[in-house]
Amino acid sequence: MQRLAGRIILLWGWRRSLAAFLAGALLVLAQAPYDFPAVGFVSFPVLVWLLDGATGDASAGRLRRLRPAFAVGWWFGFGYFLAGLWWIGSALLVEADEFAWALPLAVVGIPLVLAFFYAVATALARLFWSSDIGRIAALAFGFGVAEWLRGFLFTGFPWNEVGYAVMPVPLLMQGVSVIGMVGMNVLAVVVFALPALLAGRRHLRLGIVLFVVLICADIGFGWFRLTQPEPAASRSLDVRIVQPSVDLSEKWDAAVRDRIFKTMLTLSAQKPDLTHAEPQLILWPETSVPFLFNERPDALTALGDMLKPGQLLLAGAVREESGTGAEDRYYNSVVAIDDTGQIVDAVDKVHLVPFGEYLPLSGLLERLGIEQFVAGPMDFSAGAARHAITVPGGVKAVPFICYEVIFPRLVAVDVTSGELIVNVTNDAWFGDTPGPYQHFRQAQVRAVENGIPLLRAANTGISAVVDPRGRIVDALAIDAKGILDVRVPVVRQWVVSADQRRINGFVLLLVLALAAVALNVRQRLPLN
Incomplete structure (x- = not known):
């Protein structure tokens, strides 16, 4: 040596x-x-x-x-x-x-x-x-x-x-x-x-x-x-996670949007097997809704018809907000839709990806001919703040969109009053490479850090439910198309506070x- x-x-x-x-x-x-x-x-x-x-x-x-x-x-x-x-x-x-x-x-x-x-x-x-x-x-x-x-x-x-x-x-x-x-x-x-x-x-x-x-x-x-014995959970939540495995080359193609949306509806409406109850919460991945709701109000009607009484859908969607000037603002969001087809809550992505979702120093770089490096429907604006969405049973779910979940302090601060970490993402950009596996690992560690369960919906994987000690309860592999039905005990198992x-x-x-x-x-x- x-x-x-x-x-x-x-x-x-x-x-x-x-x-x-x-x-x-x-x-x-x-x-x-x-x-x-x-x-x-x-x-x-x-x-x-x-x-x-x-x-x-x-x-x-x-x-x-x-x-x-x-x-x-x-x-x-x-x-x-x-x-x-x-x-x-x-x-x-x-x-x-x-x-x-x-x-x-x-x-x-x-x-x-x-x-x-x-x-x-x-x-x-x-x-x-x-x-x-x-x-x-x-x-x-x-x-x-x-x-x-x-x-x-x-x-x-x-x-x-x-x-x-x-x-x-x-x-x-x-x-x-x-x-x-x-x-x-x-x-x-x-x-x-x-x-x-x-x-x-x-x-x-x-x-x-x-x-x-x-x-x-x-x-x-x-x-x-x-x-250690699992602590008794005062509540549990029946969750369905949908992984549609949509090809990115089709995602924003107007000719196939209806087919993609129909696939999401069909997967969400499947009858659970005999070992699972009807889901109370249905989770869709990041930007899984392939159009703007204000352009397609019929989509909300279809969702209301699909959802059973008492069910709630958390869906990744692009949210449009009319601006006071000439331009509207667009947000990468998680929207909550109830069984009447109404949007009852929404959380916008706070930490955007530079050059992917927005262009830093856009005025200067655009004059140099540099635009977004990742194709998408539009530039996004950052959300002002994150809050928990109340889902069935009064459970507080805190959404993190895509790579927001890799920031330990960001997650720790925002889940202080939450009971579930919800991570929606679209790792299809990176195919079956190490990227999606590394992303999932970091999300998995956030569950251990904060001692609360993680629900993760990814377009092409890895979608999963992770318990507060980092154990994978169930998961869908990369590029798999399907659903996960899981009963999630709602309990916090942290060792020490974030501070x-x-x-x-x-x-x-x-x-x-x-x-x-x-x-x-x-x-x-x-x-x-």
Whole structure:
């Protein structure tokens, strides 16, 4: 191990960059759908050893001395995001004749930008670097800060945070209910990077003990939570989730809209089998209604005729709002429709996808000939705020549209008074690629974090019901067409509040920072 570490430490130039790139790309195999966390025990030790050798000119300024570490982190991040997000380009191929030109910008450009977060992580870590276990603490602190920043800077994109790499199954997800994603991110880096100590002798025993303790604690807490008796639910809700598997090439085609709508009605009206009751709540995916209701009032009449007394439909739809000026506003929404065919409530998407649902700096970019990269019926406006929709039985369901569900703080704040997380999405843009599986995994973790059930309706999958401990009650596979009928117990099973979870995560981050600084200072002190 010492010989291998020595060779990696001495890498220089393009060889060092290539090693960092490959280490980052390898780490993607720890994420869904591959779910092979063991690769982290290769990627992060290699990153540690590369940073050991990333020393700048001692005569240069402090920031200039960090350039080699910054470069190592950037190449590591570029490999990770390129290998983990290449599937984003699939959305541009739905209408390739119009958007194929933007393929390099999406497939390469997004990883190029996101890689700077990991460059900041490694540069920050190198500030407090030492030759012992302190550098593991420094690296975990750097990544913890970088992943936290990635969650909100430039509208935020916390996709595939490193903490998800240690949560492939519910047994290993339960820790997030106590320390949140901030805590899981830093502990994931600690656990993955500790094997780097095998290349030396300093703090080796401490590292082994810490490694065993952290893994046993995570597994032990997961086992404890999953084996606890289910708390009694005062209420339950019979839910039907509809997955129509509509081809995106047809979705907004006026010639087939009626057929798509009829398919949705037929699936929704199916008689349940003998093991299930009639659904009280029916859930359709994002933008599953293929036209505007104000243009087709007959559609609301058809829905009223389809719904049985007491049933409620939550449907993803485009909602139009007449503006005071010349232009109307359009919202990507979830609308609630009762058994009389009336829209009784609606929640608009608050966090829109840049370049997909709206164009940032639209005036400037449109003058340059740049438009939305993803085809759609119109540009969307952001909703002002989210609220819970009351569904049958008085249950409070909080809708999150598409990628809104990947933002831990956004979900935690908005579900405070909710009892169900509802996620509607249309991952058909990305086909049968890793994207839909990664999206579902992040939604699944939101259920564990907040201790409430998740109902998820996706156009082409993965539609599912997830319990408050992250276990999949039932699901439909990618590209399957059908329905899920599930009785969902309505009960909150959180461990700590969202505020306490956030505090716990930042306390861990602070502890690692103090440990890194203390060991760095100790190493610099002259020996007596």
